[in-house]
Amino acid sequence: MNCYLCESDAEQRETTQSGQVIACRDCGEYLISDVVLRQLESRPLDFSKMRDDLHRQRQYNATSMAQINSETAIWA
Numbered sequence: 001m002n003c004y005l006c007e008s009d010a011e012q013r014e015t016t017q018s019g020q021v022i023a024c025r026d027c028g029e030y031l032i033s034d035v036v037l038r039q040l041e042s043r044p045l046d047f048s049k050m051r052d053d054l055h056r057q058r059q060y061n062a063t064s065m066a067q068i069n070s071e072t073a074i075w076a
């Protein structure tokens with residue numbers, strides 16, 4: 001599969017109740033929610049801002065996975 005952010009080759013680690021865990025060589029590991037996945041069909045994420053935010057989330061809270069959900073999604 002391809003990464004939802006940078007569209008390079010990525011791995012889908014698992015599917016959870018709320019979304020998918022994606023591991024991308026460039027963007028790292030992140031959980032993207034089903035709600036955002038549905039919205040992605042009609043509008044794109046702001047790739048660079050979203051990637052910065054994932055980075056911020058990891059620095060802020062190293063123990064939980066970076067998330068792209070309705071609260072954190074940054075749309076283009």
Ligand SMILES: [Zn+2]
Pocket residue numbers: 003004005006007008010024025026027028
């Ligand atoms: Zn990526």
